[in-house]
Amino acid sequence: EHIFQQLGDGTYYHSGIIAIRAAVASGVNITYKILFNDAVAMTGGQPVDGPLSVPQITHQVYSEGIHRIAVVSDEPEKYEANVFAPEVTVHHREDLDLVQRELREVKGVSVLVYDQTCAAEKRRRRKRGTFPDPAKRMFINERVCEGCGDCGSKSNCVSIVPTETAFGRKRSIDQSSCNKDYSCNNGFCPSFVTVLGGEPRKGQGVGGVPAAVSEVPEPKIKSLIPGENYGILIGGVGGTGVVTIGALLGMAAHVDDRGVSIVDQMGFAQKGGAVMTHIRIAADAASINSARLNAGSTDLMLGCDMLVMSGEDALGTLAPGKTHAVVNTHKAFTGDFLLNPDLEYPEDTIEARLLDGLGNSYATFLDASELATRLLGDSIGSNLLLVGYAWQLGLIPLNKAAIFKAIELNGVKIDWNKEAFEWGRRAAHDLDAVENVAYRDKIESRSLPQGIDPMIDFFAEELIAYQDSKYADRYRQLIAKIRTAENVVVPESVALTRAVAQCFYKVMAYKDEYEVARLYSEPAFKARLDAQFEGDYTLQFNLSPPVIAPKDKVTGLPRKITLGAWMWPMFRLLAKFRFLRGSLFDVFGRSAERRNERRLVDEYEALIIEMISDLSQDNLSLSIEIASLPEHIRGYGHVKEASIEQVEVRRSTLVKARRNLIKAYAA
Numbered sequence: 001e002h003i004f005q006q007l008g009d010g011t012y013y014h015s016g017i018i019a020i021r022a023a024v025a026s027g028v029n030i031t032y033k034i035l036f037n038d039a040v041a042m043t044g045g046q047p048v049d050g051p052l053s054v055p056q057i058t059h060q061v062y063s064e065g066i067h068r069i070a071v072v073s074d075e076p077e078k079y080e081a082n083v084f085a086p087e088v089t090v091h092h093r094e095d096l097d098l099v100q101r102e103l104r105e106v107k108g109v110s111v112l113v114y115d116q117t118c119a120a121e122k123r124r125r126r127k128r129g130t131f132p133d134p135a136k137r138m139f140i141n142e143r144v145c146e147g148c149g150d151c152g153s154k155s156n157c158v159s160i161v162p163t164e165t166a167f168g169r170k171r172s173i174d175q176s177s178c179n180k181d182y183s184c185n186n187g188f189c190p191s192f193v194t195v196l197g198g199e200p201r202k203g204q205g206v207g208g209v210p211a212a213v214s215e216v217p218e219p220k221i222k223s224l225i226p227g228e229n230y231g232i233l234i235g236g237v238g239g240t241g242v243v244t245i246g247a248l249l250g251m252a253a254h255v256d257d258r259g260v261s262i263v264d265q266m267g268f269a270q271k272g273g274a275v276m277t278h279i280r281i282a283a284d285a286a287s288i289n290s291a292r293l294n295a296g297s298t299d300l301m302l303g304c305d306m307l308v309m310s311g312e313d314a315l316g317t318l319a320p321g322k323t324h325a326v327v328n329t330h331k332a333f334t335g336d337f338l339l340n341p342d343l344e345y346p347e348d349t350i351e352a353r354l355l356d357g358l359g360n361s362y363a364t365f366l367d368a369s370e371l372a373t374r375l376l377g378d379s380i381g382s383n384l385l386l387v388g389y390a391w392q393l394g395l396i397p398l399n400k401a402a403i404f405k406a407i408e409l410n411g412v413k414i415d416w417n418k419e420a421f422e423w424g425r426r427a428a429h430d431l432d433a434v435e436n437v438a439y440r441d442k443i444e445s446r447s448l449p450q451g452i453d454p455m456i457d458f459f460a461e462e463l464i465a466y467q468d469s470k471y472a473d474r475y476r477q478l479i480a481k482i483r484t485a486e487n488v489v490v491p492e493s494v495a496l497t498r499a500v501a502q503c504f505y506k507v508m509a510y511k512d513e514y515e516v517a518r519l520y521s522e523p524a525f526k527a528r529l530d531a532q533f534e535g536d537y538t539l540q541f542n543l544s545p546p547v548i549a550p551k552d553k554v555t556g557l558p559r560k561i562t563l564g565a566w567m568w569p570m571f572r573l574l575a576k577f578r579f580l581r582g583s584l585f586d587v588f589g590r591s592a593e594r595r596n597e598r599r600l601v602d603e604y605e606a607l608i609i610e611m612i613s614d615l616s617q618d619n620l621s622l623s624i625e626i627a628s629l630p631e632h633i634r635g636y637g638h639v640k641e642a643s644i645e646q647v648e649v650r651r652s653t654l655v656k657a658r659r660n661l662i663k664a665y666a667a
Contacts, residue, residue, distance in 0.1 A: 002104045003030040009037060009057075010048045017060065024065050024109045031103045031110045032061075037118040054115050058085040061111045068106045070099050073115040097554050119179040120239050127380070128412055137195045138184060139529060142170040143519040144191035144511065148635030148643065149341035151187030156338055160184055166448040166458070168506075168631070169341070175200050175532065176379035177240070185560070188639050190516050190543050194562065195529070198537030204437050205375030205423055212433035213426035222397040224258070224283040230397050231293045232279040235314050236304025236383070237332055244410070245302070245383045246277030251406035252398045259285035263292050265313075274308045281397055293317045300395045303327030303354075304383050306365075307334070310350040318357040325358050326390045328382055330369035341634075364389070371427065372420060374438035381420035388424020443524075443531050452483075452494045452501070459505040465518070466509050467581060478504055478605055485612040489620060496615075496624050500608055503630040507604050510597040511636070513588045514578035517571040541567045544637065546591060557638050593637065596644070604630065607655070614662055622658045626651060 007016045012034050023030050036054050058069050062085035069088045071079070076090045084090070091099050093116065103110045117131075125131030140151075147169045152160045159179070163172040171191075173184070185192045224230060232249065236242040243264050253260035259282040265275065278293040296319035303309035306327050317323075331345045355363055366389070372381035390396050391403070407417045427434040449455045456479055463472040483497040509515065519525065520541075529539075542560045549558040580586045588594060611623050629647050634640065 055083040068110040123179045145170040146634040151184040152338040154186040155183040194540035198535035201534040203375040203377035219394040234277040234302045235308040238275040252402040255402040261291040301325035310353045328368040384420035385424035388421035389428045392425040392428035499627040517574035520571040
């Protein structure tokens with residue numbers, strides 16, 4: 001009955017207004033969402049041709065006979081009331097869903113103007129110093145994070161990346177790619193901390209070079225004879241500087257008085273999708289007969305993203321025994337991760353595909369993104385680091401002076417980009433020495449012990465810190481029972497014991513107010529903050545306190561509020577009262593959520609004891625699957641409640657199947 005049609009500001013300006021006029025004439029029930037993002041973002045971020053503003057749009061569509069017009073902005077306060085057409089309403093973007101629900105009931109044509117600069121363009125302009133850069137960043141306390149993915153669902157942001165920890169997969173924010181949209185904080189989770197002031201910590205390689213790599217020998221530059229082509233294929237994720245690297249090498253070839261051709265394959269969406277640049281370098285322009293690299297014509301593959309480079313389009317240009325590759329092994333997850341929090345990165349498959357096309361002796365793999373972040377403070381330097389690495393190996397037929405001249409002509413962070421290139425050279429010369437610099441002050445994350453006894457001890461010690469030794473004893477007793485039963489059924493097997501050890505800990509160590517406070521009070525939290533940020537920064541905590549938390553206008557679900565740095569000492573104080581947990585004096589334990597969490601502990605314990613009584617080889621695999629179900633219980637509040645409901649449905653099905661299996665074998 002009602003249609004929503006998205007329309008970019010550039011499209012609106014050159015032809016979209018005609019479609020709106022036609023819709024008014026035909027009386028269609030439709031809302032045009034005009035995205036005023038200050039750029040033709042779909043094809044590369046070009047400026048909109050012609051003068052256009054949000055007030056102008058409202059006056060234009062009003063004159064076409066549209067009288068229900070809403071403006072939604074992340075900064076609604078910047079507008080004065082009298083600049084818009086009559087009857088226009090102005091809203092904060094937090095109310096977008098509410099506004100859309102209201103507009104869908106409007107008969108005829110309505111217009112929603114969404115005013116927010118393209119996120120990718122914001123990031124690009126900030127790096128150039130041409131756009132305001134607020135001294136505000138988000139940080140995730142990985143110990144408080146539950147790995148539920150609600151932050152990704154709310155923001156659709158690929159800067160939220162997985163972090164593997166001893167307590168499972170959590171989330172962190174890639175500060176290098178973050179566009180400071182902050183909508184990830186809308187996820188219903190207390191792990192998000194707002195960092196005000198300060199800045200990301202400078203890299204370990206800024207301002208100092210170790211003696212081992214202070215003087216790197218110059219490589220032999222390949223000579224090109226007339227008629228000879230040298231093909232370079234660069235591939236990566238759009239918006240991370242792949243096209244810029246191609247442009248720099250192209251300009252360097254011009255400076256070196258070489259012939260060069262460049263073809264950028266970007267598709268419509270340059271940001272976040274696969275991007276490949278084909279470069280041919282020759283002694284002169286007459287030696288280049290084809291711009292695009294065809295089958296077997298790639299001499300050097302620069303893999304800024306190995307997932308992109310493992311595609312058929314890239315592999316088809318390789319020639320075993322000829323093509324050399326320098327590939328970034330950083331795991332850049334696709335947007336699918338936002339929909340599937342358990343998505344696994346196919347690293348082994350990707351590497352196997354590349355090696356199959358290259359031959360082992362012609363491939364070099366290194367985590368250039370991690371090195372660039374550690375050395376230079378920003379992963380965007382990874383691409384030039386790869387260029388420097390390949391150049392030092394003699395795989396780029398251009399002089400260093402020409403490459404540096406191209407960097408200077410580009411005019412963006414000249415010294416920093418030169419340093420990225422030089423660190424790539426140093427890594428090619430002595431990778432161990434470079435890694436010693438990069439990781440010298442790295443905080444090592446705790447890893448989960450692989451042996452079953454160390455794992456049990458690990459979780460038991462955590463439960464003592466969570467509550468007390470009596471609580472940990474309850475844990476050990478159940479693990480001992482299931483281990484004995486499993487050993488009787490399948491000697492030396494620990495698969496079921498391992499599943500119970502991890503999942504019983506998970507249900508027992510539910511993150512109530514006391515535990516969140518304790519985890520924020522741990523020195524490790526401050527250490528991780530200091531490892532990522534420097535300068536004079538302060539913190540804000542984003543929480544949803546019981547009773548006083550506001551409700552969402554549409555869903556009625558609780559939302560978060562921002563509390564100042566004064567919460568930090570309050571956390572330390574609250575953590576000391578965790579001995580009240582579960583007692584008559586536990587004011588937080590009276591909520592439905594806390595009662596439900598205590599119920600889960602009792603039910604899981606009872607379920608494991610039930611499975612011990614009839615465990616056999618025939619039902620062992622099914623028992624492991626049932627015991628592992630709590631891994632899927634994640635989140636806080638209504639998010640956790642929804643996951644519990646899903647797990648309980650699955651548990652009921654599996655328990656029934658297990659009982660039927662036992663009956664079948666008994667018969």
